[in-house]
Amino acid sequence: MFKIRTRRAALAAVAATASAALVLTGCAGGGDEPAATYDPDEEVTLNFAFWGNDVRAEMYEQAIAAFNEEYPNITVNSSFLGFPEFWEKRQTEAAGGGLPDVMQFDYSYLRQYSENGLLLDLEPYLGNIIDTEPLSENILGIGVVNGETTGIPTSTNAWGMYTNPKLLEEAGVDEFAGGSWEDYNDWMAEVTEAGGGDLWGGTDWTGRIQNFEVQQRAKGEDLFTEEGEPNFTEEDLAAFWEQGSEIREDGTVITQQRLEETYPLSGFDSALTASELTWDNFGAGYLGNLGEGFTELGLVAPPVTEEGAQDLYLKPSMLHSIASTTEHPEAAATLLNYLVNAPEVGEAFGTNRGIPASETQLEGAELDPLGQQIADYEESIADRLGDAPPVPIVGYGTLEEKFRLLGTELGFGTLTVDEAVEQFFAEMDVVLNQ
The missing domain is CATH 3.40.190.10 (Periplasmic binding protein-like II)
Structure with missing residues (x-):
């Protein structure tokens, strides 16, 4: 199985094959389906929405700037609201078929939006565009609704x-x-x-x-x-x-x-x-x-x-999901993968979104004493952690x-x-x- 490239390997690959389409293949969820692809020369614009405040917005700006160093042809237009207003706007957009390409998502809304066909099934992208190696099976299982993966946790709590x-x-x-x-x-x-x-x-x-x-x-x-x-x-x-x-x-x-x-x-x-x-x-x-x-x-x-x-489990502090109506699913999956797995994003956020669910992102995060205490706690209860x-x-x-x-x-x-x-x-x- 080919794993998704690391940031350094990716930069080298882009430099060497700037005019070629990048084909990412993998075993997870692939079967006999064609591999998910993303053409690095294609100019793409994605809308990304999250809830939060000015502090979180600055963190996302830093993360997206790092993303654009690697993917300069993907323009990300981000917007944010407070939590209640965020979901009010999503409901209006859902009724009109205009959800953002990529969204920060809350666990309590995942079933509702998934069962209404509003979120993209991410299965074809798992193991290729979306690197699953840094994410445990328990964590990946959190975002599964009726057999479809419609959200990837960014962070966990217990x-x-x-x-x-x-x-x-x-x-x-x-x-x-x-x-x-x-x-x-x-x-x-x-x-x-x-x-x-x-x-x-x-x-x-x-x-x-x-x-x-x-x-x-x-x-x-x-x-x-x-x-x-x-x-x-x-x-x-x-x-x-x-x-x-x-x-x-x-x-x-x-x-x-x-x-x-x-x-x-x-x-x-x-x-x-x-x-x-x-x-x-x-x-x-x-x-x-x-x-x-x-x-x-x-x-x-x-x-x-x-x-x-095994009475405890890891709950997502939040997830990232993709709208089923996106016109650029491969590029959207590329952005989602970066926001979930990139160590640069871990460096930007620390524990603002909770303890990073991805091992690679956790490595990039600078944990304050309390954040380290929480990470140690979640490791200490490993024997009591069951499936979500x-x-x-x-x-x-x-x-x-x-x-x-x-x-x-x-x-x-x-x-x-x-x-x-x-x-x-x-x-x-x-x-x-x-």
């Missing part, structure tokens, strides 16, 4: 647990040493007792759908099947929420009322709790909100439901928010577990059948 070493030292309690969910509850109770009413061990973890997902995956069951059907029962959900009853009632975790007073900050970045189960890319935000005096965080694996289970779950169902974000709101009501004591389960399944029925 579910983990942040802790606050400074607060733990002041309370005289050691770091959570790992163990079961019951062990975690006991540790939180120890912190809360030592905190004397000013510090709690953590928040009611049954209010997050991701912790329910971790426990279900420990049993070998994702929350939803490939067909988008629920893969859990009312009894499963009731049993999960019941695990939070005791820690809510005995004061182990911070009260819901206290959390409401700190909103929009969480108990963790308000320095009121010593731990928080969340995605590992939240660390920079926590440090920023904690402010002066807090210079480091702990990052450990979530509690274990069943020893040896099926791409989220259309409307998953609505269900995630409903789960959180019901967890809030359980915290206030305004709902019983049975009532919460009934409401969640009613909401899920609406989402799945809309």
Whole structure:
């Protein structure tokens, strides 16, 4: 199999064969189909869209400038918006058939756009124009919808647990040493007792759908099947929420009322709790909100439901996709490959988009201490990493928010577990059948 050229090899190849068409061949996804090709002498203009701010825009400018050193005949017109406005514009463009050639893409929208035929199947370009060697099978599988690869992750994050070493030292309690969910509850109770009413061990973890997902995956069951059907029962959900009853009632975790007073900050970045189960890319935000005096965080694996289970997975911080209507699929795939794999892009972004999913891009990134800590954490949980779950169902974000709101009501004591389960399944029925 011929691998995609490195930047240095590519420059040499272009210099030697400036007037010849560049033919990139590969085994992955190729079969008997003709190899994907890109003619370096062809003048091509691509539209590229991303969400972000001026800081990210400067990073993309640097990355695209490096891209144009290698591909001077591909002009890239980039544009960006805030996250909500980005998707509002994509919906308008999708209705009119005018999506950008290449797009930064969010995981929660991947199924919707893929099933509507709006995204290009990248399979013919994998292993030739799009280098797959620096990307693990787990990472490549993240972008597969109904058997078609419609997105390539640029970066990853994983579910983990942040802790606050400074607060733990002041309370005289050691770091959570790992163990079961019951062990975690006991540790939180120890912190809360030592905190004397000013510090709690953590928040009611049954209010997050991701912790329910971790426990279900420990049993070998994702929350939803490939067909988008629920893969859990009312009894499963009731049993999960019941695990939070005791820690809510005995004061182990911070009260819901206290959390409401700190909103929009969480108990963790308000320095009121010593731990928080969340995605590992939240660390920079926590440090920023904690402010002066807090210079480091702990990052450990979530509690274990069943020893040896592959209950965790790498989730894309974002992906890159190509519109199915692009008139230049080979050139678009060339740009996508560069944005995902090039070390120059890693140098431009660092961890702005998360920990780079590509080994070659990770090599180019200069990781700050927190970024290195996250990278080390993801390496440390390798034995617990399984295949990513099926791409989220259309409307998953609505269900995630409903789960959180019901967890809030359980915290206030305004709902019983049975009532919460009934409401969640009613909401899920609406989402799945809309």
